[in-house]
Amino acid sequence: DLSLLGAKATEYPSDYDPSVLETFVNKHQGRDYFVKFNCPEFTSLCPITGQPDFATVYISYVPDVRMVESKSLKLYLFSFRNHGDFHEDCMNVIMNDLIALMDPKYIEVWGKFTPRGGISIDPYCNYGRPDTRWEEVAWQRLSQHDLYPENVDNR
Amino acid sequence: DLSLLGAKATEYPSDYDPSVLETFVNKHQGRDYFVKFNCPEFTSLCPITGQPDFATVYISYVPDVRMVESKSLKLYLFSFRNHGDFHEDCMNVIMNDLIALMDPKYIEVWGKFTPRGGISIDPYCNYGRPDTRWEEVAWQRLSQHDLYPENVDNR
Amino acid sequence: DLSLLGAKATEYPSDYDPSVLETFVNKHQGRDYFVKFNCPEFTSLCPITGQPDFATVYISYVPDVRMVESKSLKLYLFSFRNHGDFHEDCMNVIMNDLIALMDPKYIEVWGKFTPRGGISIDPYCNYGRPDTRWEEVAWQRLSQHDLYPENVDNR
Amino acid sequence: DLSLLGAKATEYPSDYDPSVLETFVNKHQGRDYFVKFNCPEFTSLCPITGQPDFATVYISYVPDVRMVESKSLKLYLFSFRNHGDFHEDCMNVIMNDLIALMDPKYIEVWGKFTPRGGISIDPYCNYGRPDTRWEEVAWQRLSQHDLYPENVDNR
Amino acid sequence: DLSLLGAKATEYPSDYDPSVLETFVNKHQGRDYFVKFNCPEFTSLCPITGQPDFATVYISYVPDVRMVESKSLKLYLFSFRNHGDFHEDCMNVIMNDLIALMDPKYIEVWGKFTPRGGISIDPYCNYGRPDTRWEEVAWQRLSQHDLYPENVDNR
Amino acid sequence: DLSLLGAKATEYPSDYDPSVLETFVNKHQGRDYFVKFNCPEFTSLCPITGQPDFATVYISYVPDVRMVESKSLKLYLFSFRNHGDFHEDCMNVIMNDLIALMDPKYIEVWGKFTPRGGISIDPYCNYGRPDTRWEEVAWQRLSQHDLYPENVDNR
Amino acid sequence: DLSLLGAKATEYPSDYDPSVLETFVNKHQGRDYFVKFNCPEFTSLCPITGQPDFATVYISYVPDVRMVESKSLKLYLFSFRNHGDFHEDCMNVIMNDLIALMDPKYIEVWGKFTPRGGISIDPYCNYGRPDTRWEEVAWQRLSQHDLYPENVDNR
Amino acid sequence: DLSLLGAKATEYPSDYDPSVLETFVNKHQGRDYFVKFNCPEFTSLCPITGQPDFATVYISYVPDVRMVESKSLKLYLFSFRNHGDFHEDCMNVIMNDLIALMDPKYIEVWGKFTPRGGISIDPYCNYGRPDTRWEEVAWQRLSQHDLYPENVDNR
Amino acid sequence: DLSLLGAKATEYPSDYDPSVLETFVNKHQGRDYFVKFNCPEFTSLCPITGQPDFATVYISYVPDVRMVESKSLKLYLFSFRNHGDFHEDCMNVIMNDLIALMDPKYIEVWGKFTPRGGISIDPYCNYGRPDTRWEEVAWQRLSQHDLYPENVDNR
Amino acid sequence: DLSLLGAKATEYPSDYDPSVLETFVNKHQGRDYFVKFNCPEFTSLCPITGQPDFATVYISYVPDVRMVESKSLKLYLFSFRNHGDFHEDCMNVIMNDLIALMDPKYIEVWGKFTPRGGISIDPYCNYGRPDTRWEEVAWQRLSQHDLYPENVDNR
Numbered sequence A, B, C, D, E, F, G, H, I, J: 001d002l003s004l005l006g007a008k009a010t011e012y013p014s015d016y017d018p019s020v021l022e023t024f025v026n027k028h029q030g031r032d033y034f035v036k037f038n039c040p041e042f043t044s045l046c047p048i049t050g051q052p053d054f055a056t057v058y059i060s061y062v063p064d065v066r067m068v069e070s071k072s073l074k075l076y077l078f079s080f081r082n083h084g085d086f087h088e089d090c091m092n093v094i095m096n097d098l099i100a101l102m103d104p105k106y107i108e109v110w111g112k113f114t115p116r117g118g119i120s121i122d123p124y125c126n127y128g129r130p131d132t133r134w135e136e137v138a139w140q141r142l143s144q145h146d147l148y149p150e151n152v153d154n155r
């Protein structure tokens, strides 16, 4: 699966492209555990003004059989670079694509954007596989989301 | 709906004006998720002394059909600039106006003001749509509110 | 009610004096919400040695009909300035006085003192109105109090 | 001189008004020393768009005979609230007004604004009384200004 | 009880000595509340190598009738200075001694040591009085202990 | 058991070697309590590229009869230095080895790696002994894992 | 000059384009003062691999007659978005373009990039107008540059 | 000289009282060195309103023959507790009293007060013994004072 | 020159190997400017005990004709991984190798190591090309080195 | 020289003992460079009250022929553990002993103690070898010492 890691000539996609995502097999399928990706280099375009937007994206998931390969995830996130979409849509689309790719037990995506006009926007979505205990976990985590908003002063 | 974003000549309202708020349609209505606005540039007037007050306001909500457009939210918050109201009332009014605008599943508003006479005031209110599971979430979040007050030393 | 806010000649009480506390009417009685006061300028005297003590006091409450006016709260807290009492007693007394004044649904008081002899003391007490759901909230909040003590290194 | 401090009915000017500034006499004229004002509640309007701007302003000076009274300084800074001017002009105007008011030996004014379009602007100006050693100090301080720009990430 | 506070000639014990601990009577026995001691000046000896160890110790408890006097607590903690014991044992012994002294409703002790060989050790123990609701609280607090380990980089 | 602590000539293993781990007997077996190891000096090799990886590893456990000796833990973690394995596998292997060594009641392992290609990966796994109440604790802690991802900006 | 500020339909250049820069006239030409731009949203492409690079750029200058308009500066920096160039070259080019545009008395540009392969690169260049005292200032500031490198741990 | 350190019954002066200051002899008179006192528990009264003021005071000096004893310094600073004086005057008076007491080679006093009306005031004064090289040092330190004002946001 | 950047099969040297270093030509030779490398992933071995050491290394230099390529620098620093040398020697050797490689105008190397036995060691060395003004800069920077040691508490 | 590093049975001295200090030969005598020791685990006794004192000690020096071995430095600093001496004397004695041991070109010692009675004391002394350029450096560093006292709030 790992065609990208260690490969020489990486092609960077010029627009949103979920097909660059690759997976590998989870070696610890007998255990539920979390993997988090910290992605402070996310950038997309405002679909109305064309102005670049910037965010740090946190992706956490519990794998089942397939796991997303991190270099392909990097390429996938880079593919938003010249793609226009709203903040909320970017986060939902990322989560939808990773669900389709990996069929994880649980996943959540949190984007923290820089401000425009003095206000910044932080969308958060999550998902637990239906008819498993992770469906209830998703609800619990959503209902408890961010009781302590971080201090933001735009500097 | 989006008359403001990308528009040239923005009119800034001269006093409290909820009519500037605009909405757009939630594209992910099949999923409950959170959107947070960080607003460190809130200012209003003390209704007794006329002295300006300053706060950082955090607004988090779970959309149903309508979502508040962020540039209109900016204008709305700016409309408090020359408006006199107590801290607690500002936060409750903001939440009431956003409920009337969007009919969200859940919303919370937390204002963190700068001190006067050595004491600062931080009102927090929330709301879950009655007769949905979000009503219970509102109660749970309120009952667990701010168990860890942030360090404040007035500097 | 608001005799102090905006008044010219404030009298600063020379010893502990709960009678300076004033209230005003809660305009949002249909909603349970929190108000927090951050008070980093609290000082009292050690009843044994007479040495000044210093603390940051955090007061959070859920109002019912009456709310404490913040300038009167300032005067009240200043009235401990030349009053001798132990750390734990100061915090309990403040809470008792505010309960007597406002009859709130819920209240908690947390004092964080500077060290003497290398050790600092942080008392925390709370209260939920008996025979309401806030009585159970008080117990839940007490039982979950401060699972993550803040880093203190005396510098 | 101190007509404002302790006065009951403060009038808040409705536009830029340097006439509200008041002074008192320096009691330590035999010694050169610094006084700094930290002013995190500065706000003005963009002269082109009418949008509110926000800054923290740091004012440091070495008094000669007259010193600015801090409550009048507060009113003066509040008078920019509904006044339209560019960031650089606000800082230069504040310094010019304080020079005219106090004739200080030395003064500097540094504004740190919140970002618009992802960029924030921090103007800094200073002044040393001509033909004194403070003229050279002003040059030295300007030439060494801000070798270590603070970390800014717009959050 | 308070023979130490304000006394002139304090004797510092030369080895581990729980007999220096003193108590006073809780004036608020009708209310369950927390008292926390922050103790960043704890030091003991490694029982194998004799090398000094250093920790910050956090002690939180809910008093019943007796409360530990803080100056005696200081002397008690200082008595570990030339005493050899492992990290885990120190924390358990401190808790055992304070239980024997005060018979508290609840108590917890958390030591955060400096590293040896690149690794630091943080033991945490707690206790709720058997056959009271605090026994269950102790279990709940233990089972939720430290879900967010603080950042440690040995600098 | 403690052959390493205080010994002169420590042999550093040249590749992954769980046999260096040593234990000692828990002196407080009548009490469930936590011990955490902070390990900011973990390094391994990428199995594909051979490039060194770096992480801070946090290990927390509740001992039963045997406890891992910290100097042997240091040697064990150092044995990954020239060993090639993926981030997720390293964390799962460490936990498996410590379970085999100590048969603890509960254990969790959290690795926080430095970024490659702008993304960093943080695996977290845990374990509660089957058919004890710690099995349920493991599930609760996993389902509540990391609701507040730390700020990561790659600097 | 200010064709961009407040204009409706901003065109975002698709590659490096210094022609978007605009200026306005300095109203305080009788005084030397500093203006700093904090730009945390800079991104370009690696000219070898095509991989996006990210930096925070700090630009400080002392204006003479012309000053750069901040919205045009934003567009100019955005024009690097799909442009391939090395870190050091980007910073030198930005400074060269701003010198050509404004003919400032003094200017400095400092880029702080995110790491690749565990190492991050921070180029710094500066310029003082030849045959003025700012030429010597440039040398002094360069020779004293960054005696206290900020803490960087790649997280 | 050391009548206070270790003494039992400390008398706390009820108003400003420099006579409580005591000295001891410098054992290292052959070497010029600095001693700094960090004093975060300073409080005085506003001479106009009677409102308490709070500051952290930093005192640094180079001793000659006499050094101030720290417990007497504590009592001296506490004597401002019920004393009314302006911020600038308190700092100058403290420095004058310590010069009279110790005749130091060099001394500086910096007070950092909490805000009133949104503005905080930080006076700084210093002194070098006339006709020594410390006189020039005082001038150099004054002329370079606080080129990097600390971030203050009133929280 | 750039054989490594973008190449597929990187060979990681198994011991200290300065021959992996590569250079490219400085495109801005007409201007003196700084380039800094932040390297938080440095590790070597203690030559006496064989125990791994860890440091963050900061390298700053002013290029003349040749500049070190960053991926080759990464490989070079990784070559210390299984190499035994004292802290001070590592830093001096790195600087010597980079001088031999690039013949820079100026260079400095600062290593900040993690503690052993409670003490951490931070060597700093620098170099200015003889008989240029950078020789004097090196002396000035050395003589002013680290007047403000960063806070270190081993956690 | 290195009898201690790697040795098995370290003897910890029971009182102040400079004879435990050991040296090794500087391998880079042709270059002046700095070595800093960060020592956050320093503790001594108050000579009047016997109460333990705690400090972080920073030692920076420029070696000539001999360098102090860090494990012997650790033992030396530990020898103050049961030794009574004032803060200022401890710092001067440490510097005197290291001068006698190494005859360095330059050395400075800065102790930062925890507070007693609300005040903390930070002595700083330095030394440059007479009749070398380091004598002048010592004076320059002393005269510029600590223009920016760190924030201390006793928590």
Ligand SMILES: [Ca+2]
Pocket: A153, H153
């Ligand atoms: Ca802030």
Ligand SMILES: [Ca+2]
Pocket: A151, A152, A153, A154, A155, D155
């Ligand atoms: Ca911020």
Ligand SMILES: [Ca+2]
Pocket: B151, B152, B153, B154, B155, H155
């Ligand atoms: Ca603060």
Ligand SMILES: [Ca+2]
Pocket: C151, C152, C153, C154, C155, J155
């Ligand atoms: Ca602290």
Ligand SMILES: [Ca+2]
Pocket: D153, F153
């Ligand atoms: Ca950041």
Ligand SMILES: [Ca+2]
Pocket: A154, A155, D151, D152, D153, D154, D155
């Ligand atoms: Ca920030």
Ligand SMILES: [Ca+2]
Pocket: E151, E152, E153, E154, E155, I155
């Ligand atoms: Ca740290």
Ligand SMILES: [Ca+2]
Pocket: E153, G153
């Ligand atoms: Ca770090």
Ligand SMILES: [Ca+2]
Pocket: F155, G151, G152, G153, G154, G155
């Ligand atoms: Ca960092």
Ligand SMILES: [Ca+2]
Pocket: F151, F152, F153, F154, F155, G154, G155
């Ligand atoms: Ca960071």
Ligand SMILES: [Ca+2]
Pocket: B154, B155, H151, H152, H153, H154, H155
């Ligand atoms: Ca602050």
Ligand SMILES: [Ca+2]
Pocket: E154, E155, I151, I152, I153, I154, I155
């Ligand atoms: Ca630290």
Ligand SMILES: [Ca+2]
Pocket: C153, I153
């Ligand atoms: Ca610390």
Ligand SMILES: [Ca+2]
Pocket: B153, B155, J151, J153
């Ligand atoms: Ca503080």
Ligand SMILES: [Ca+2]
Pocket: C155, J151, J152, J153, J154, J155
């Ligand atoms: Ca502190």
Ligand SMILES: [Ca+2]
Pocket: B151, J153, J155
């Ligand atoms: Ca603090």
